[in-house]
Amino acid sequence: MARVFTRLHERVSDGGLGRYLPLYSRLDEKHQYAYKLLFPALAMMFVVHFIPVVWGATISVMGVNSNYIADWTSAPFVGLEHYAFVMDPTTTIGSRYWYSISRTVLWSVGVLVGTYVLGLTAALILNQGFKGSFLVRTLLLLPWIAPAIVTLNVWRMMFLSESGIINHALMSVGLLDEPVFWLLGDRALWSMTIAHVWLQFPWVMIMLYAGLQSIPQQLYEAAAIDGAGRWGKFRYVTLPQLKPVSGVVVLLMLLWTMIDFTTPYVMFGGSPPSSVEVTMVYIYNFSFRAFAFGRGAAMSVGLFVVAMVLATIYYRRFIRSDFEEDDQ
Amino acid sequence: MGRIDIDGLTKEYRTPNGPIQAVESLDLQLEDGEFVVFVGPSGCGKSTTLRCIAGLETVTSGSIRFDETAVTDEKPKDRDIAMVFQNYALYPHMTARENIAFGLKMSTDLSAAEIDDQVETAAEMMDIVDLLDDKPGELSGGQQQRVALGRAIVRDPELFLMDEPLSNLDAKLRAQMRTELQQLQTELGVTTVYVTHDQTEAMTMGDRIVILNDGRLQQVGTPLECYHRPANQFVAGFIGSPPMNFLEVDADLEDGTLDHPVFTLPLSDSLVDELDSTDLVVGIRPEHVSLTDSPGTHPEPNRLIETDVTVTEPMGDVTNVYLDVGGETITVTVDGHVGVDPGGQLHMHVPASKMHLFDAESGRAIKHSEAPIDSSSLPEADSHVETA
Numbered sequence: 255m256a257r258v259f260t261r262l263h264e265r266v267s268d269g270g271l272g273r274y275l276p277l278y279s280r281l282d283e284k285h286q287y288a289y290k291l292l293f294p295a296l297a298m299m300f301v302v303h304f305i306p307v308v309w310g311a312t313i314s315v316m317g318v319n320s321n322y323i324a325d326w327t328s329a330p331f332v333g334l335e336h337y338a339f340v341m342d343p344t345t346t347i348g349s350r351y352w353y354s355i356s357r358t359v360l361w362s363v364g365v366l367v368g369t370y371v372l373g374l375t376a377a378l379i380l381n382q383g384f385k386g387s388f389l390v391r392t393l394l395l396l397p398w399i400a401p402a403i404v405t406l407n408v409w410r411m412m413f414l415s416e417s418g419i420i421n422h423a424l425m426s427v428g429l430l431d432e433p434v435f436w437l438l439g440d441r442a443l444w445s446m447t448i449a450h451v452w453l454q455f456p457w458v459m460i461m462l463y464a465g466l467q468s469i470p471q472q473l474y475e476a477a478a479i480d481g482a483g484r485w486g487k488f489r490y491v492t493l494p495q496l497k498p499v500s501g502v503v504v505l506l507m508l509l510w511t512m513i514d515f516t517t518p519y520v521m522f523g524g525s526p527p528s529s530v531e532v533t534m535v536y537i538y539n540f541s542f543r544a545f546a547f548g549r550g551a552a553m554s555v556g557l558f559v560v561a562m563v564l565a566t567i568y569y570r571r572f573i574r575s576d577f578e579e580d581d582q
Numbered sequence: 583m584g585r586i587d588i589d590g591l592t593k594e595y596r597t598p599n600g601p602i603q604a605v606e607s608l609d610l611q612l613e614d615g616e617f618v619v620f621v622g623p624s625g626c627g628k629s630t631t632l633r634c635i636a637g638l639e640t641v642t643s644g645s646i647r648f649d650e651t652a653v654t655d656e657k658p659k660d661r662d663i664a665m666v667f668q669n670y671a672l673y674p675h676m677t678a679r680e681n682i683a684f685g686l687k688m689s690t691d692l693s694a695a696e697i698d699d700q701v702e703t704a705a706e707m708m709d710i711v712d713l714l715d716d717k718p719g720e721l722s723g724g725q726q727q728r729v730a731l732g733r734a735i736v737r738d739p740e741l742f743l744m745d746e747p748l749s750n751l752d753a754k755l756r757a758q759m760r761t762e763l764q765q766l767q768t769e770l771g772v773t774t775v776y777v778t779h780d781q782t783e784a785m786t787m788g789d790r791i792v793i794l795n796d797g798r799l800q801q802v803g804t805p806l807e808c809y810h811r812p813a814n815q816f817v818a819g820f821i822g823s824p825p826m827n828f829l830e831v832d833a834d835l836e837d838g839t840l841d842h843p844v845f846t847l848p849l850s851d852s853l854v855d856e857l858d859s860t861d862l863v864v865g866i867r868p869e870h871v872s873l874t875d876s877p878g879t880h881p882e883p884n885r886l887i888e889t890d891v892t893v894t895e896p897m898g899d900v901t902n903v904y905l906d907v908g909g910e911t912i913t914v915t916v917d918g919h920v921g922v923d924p925g926g927q928l929h930m931h932v933p934a935s936k937m938h939l940f941d942a943e944s945g946r947a948i949k950h951s952e953a954p955i956d957s958s959s960l961p962e963a964d965s966h967v968e969t970a
Contacts, residue, residue, distance in 0.1 A: 472671035475638050480733075481659040481689025490684065494675040 307558075314551035323545065336552035351553055353528070354536040355560060361447060361532055362511040368451035369507055370500075373458025378492075380459070381466040391463075398456035406520040409449035413437050442522065442530045450517045454510075458503055465499035466492070501573040505565060512561050533557045584614040584740045584773035586635065590644035593630050593797075604630040606797045607644065615771045617764070619788035621778055622820070627797040628777045629745055635775060636743050637661050648740065659689060661741070664734035668746040670726045672718040678705075678729045679714040685737045704736035707766070724755045731763075735770065742767070742774040748783065760787060781821050785809065793817050806955040815945035818865050818938060824902060824913045826865045830942060833860040840864060844908035845887040847932060853939070853949060862948070865938035868915040870951065873903065873922070877929040886929040894922050905930060 278286065313326065314336055322329040342348040376394055380387050397405060412419045413436035424430040436445045469492065477487045515534040522530055524539055533553065541550030588610040595602045605627040612618050620628035633639040635646060637658035645654045653661050664685070672681050679701055686697045705711045708728040718726050727747065734742055747763075748756045764787055767774050778784055784791045785805045793800040793808060793816075801813040805821075812818035818826045831840040831847070838854050840847040840862065847864070877886050889905035889912065896918065903922050905912045907930075914930060916922065939949040 470669070470671065472667050472669060473673060475636075475658075476665070476667060476671040476673070476733075477684075477688075478638065478658040479636060479663060479665045480685035480737075482684075483659070486688055490688075491673065494673070497675070 310551045310554050313547055314555050316548055318547040318551070320545035322547075326547070329548070332548065336549045337556070340549050340553050341556060347549075350528075350531070351533070351536065351556070354531050354533040355557065357443065357529065358512055358532040358534070358557070359560075359564075361443060361450075361530075362508050364443070364447040365450050365454065365511045366504060366507050368447060369455045369458045370504065372451060372455040373503075374462050374496075376455065376459040377463040377466055380463050394459060395456045397452050398454070402453055402516050403520055405453055406449055406517055409445075409452065410437070410521050413445045413449075437522070438527055440529045442527045446518060446521055446530050449521060450511065450514070453517065454507065458507065461499055461503050462496060465496045469495045498573075505568055505573065508568070509561055509565055512557070512564075585649050586610075586612040586741065586773065586775075587647040588612075588631075588635070588644070589647070591631065591634060591641060591646065592643045593627070593634055593639060594642040603797050605634070605794075608794075608799050610792060610799070610802065612773055612775065615773055617767050617774045617776065617787060617789045619776045619778060619784040619791045620794060621781055621784035621791055622794035622800075624779060625796075626794040628779075628792075628794050630797075631794070632743055632745055632775055632777045635741075636663060636665055662739050663741045663743055664737045664739040665743040665745065666730050666734050666747040668749055670718070670730040670750075672726055672729055672733070674718050677715050677717055678710060678721070678732070681718070681729055682714075682732045682736050685733060689737070700736050701732075704732045707735060708732040723751055724759070727751060727759065731766070735766070739772065742772050742776075744774065744776045746778055747776075749778070749780070763787065782823060785821065791821075793820060795820075804955065810953040810955050811950045812865075812938070812947055814947055815863060815865065815940040818940070818947070822867060824868050824915065826867050826938070827871070827912045828940075829864045829907065829910060829912070831862050831864050833857055833862050835860065842908065847887075847937075848884050848934075850934065856948060859941055859943065861942035863940040863942050864932070865940060866932050866936060867951070868902070868913045869900075870933060870936035870953075871912070871914040872931045872933075873914060873916060873920075873928045874931060875926075875928055880929070880931065882931065882933075885932050885934065887932065889928055889930050891922055891924050891926050891928055894924050 895902040
């Protein structure tokens, strides 16, 4: 392995790269070195992210279905036919696709609100620096560290109508008279949101906690002298100071939830109630159960575009201005 | 209003290695409109005392009263104070205008227009009207300092607290802001407590200075009192730059002399009667020592000490001369035009009227310099300047 790197380094150093990459040879030595260090990560990103994206986009314009599983390259070029088909709201498939997108957005926003509120609350409590906060922090991180498949299966069992502990607990304290079907109908979206919030809030908590710790104590002292109470300090110091990190947290949480497959699939399997049939599950069923790879790929690209549009709007509106201010 | 009474103030911090006393039973009275400077080395308790007055620290024991009102347990916002922090502590996400307005917005019922009026007035006083719509990140250190001061004066508080407000500025700006702050304080007439580790700031700015060390009060007095009548050796060494010279001596009570391995100085009879210890420290300020190369013609040959010149530092107006006296270094400042050659031998004269004596063990002052400390001697100096 070491020899591979040495040889790679030699090849990179003797100007080999420069010949093929004129932009690279124009960089000064310091930047060239930086790119050499970045190279392994970039290569990994290329293989794991870039190739599948291009591959997916390619398949979306080709008639890949069960007939071409052996050699997808021989499938015919169909142009934008798949897109027109899956996005036509007048067909069953198209209307289900758009419905799944709306469920995905609803779910993502729900998860976002839940994780942010819970994460911020936990971060604020941790930031009080009480005795044993180290232990509490570690405990609170557990849901995030534990394998998702275990956590989600536990949630699924807890939500079960007959044997689940949630119905049992709610009935024993008198909040419910009879068992509720948590995993069916519209309630399934609530259950899935709760389980996913539980899974993801520790990450939000740790990000916001780091953000809280970087707020200078003097700002709170200045605010105290300026007459701000607890709420005033939170509203006028903490929240604005958390804005940059919140921007990143919200963006990532939104995108990650939109493309999450684990939670809906583990909780509801391949045939979920329609309220929780999010786009990722729909695409999976379409591609890998019906083997309509071309159409599935077109749906994926559609989800990709929706996510990118939302992310771009959000980025322009909330994040970019922060960094521009910092640059001045 | 604006009179502060501090009575037996003690602040203890709990640490894993046991409690640490940051301030020990401090008694202090500040008069209305006074500019008081707390000065001392790092960890002397000056900032802690200030923060106790501000209400940012809880007091372990003792009490603080503003006029007749006990505020020891009041929250900062209920004390009618304004504070300027070392790092300014401006709210980074607010413009200068919002920073200055914030205190009024939080603690008064003024309308937006009234607040804006007051912000404008404060900004005019601080000469930052053009900067009001900038955020702190866009301002230089000096400008941020002005905004921080604007934020303090707009509140029209009973008490200003300033925690090393100038220490992040460069030397030139610091000197300029020093004067400006004094003018501002005189104009507003608000009682001000100013914390610094810089004895020059203490000397130049304070109506009175409070010198602290190890959490204990060393001396309270006007700058000149502390300079010429230091209560102990710590104050003597801390106030003044270059610092006072110290030489350990033994008092010979029978002969009436102060004995040092390389010299002997005469001791007046009245002083001999006052001494209760023979281990003493002679203190003499660098500007009170005079140098001569002809000891034979000196009027007080018995107060001359033979020395070797080691280093000279010409500063322009004065020259710092470093002398070796039996292995100890003595600093002397002489007029800038006096030529002194390193490596030469000179005699230094220690005048009795300017000499200080301290008890070597306790550091307590036994004898002071007789230099005048009251301001009545100043008009003469002024007229002298005019006629010159």
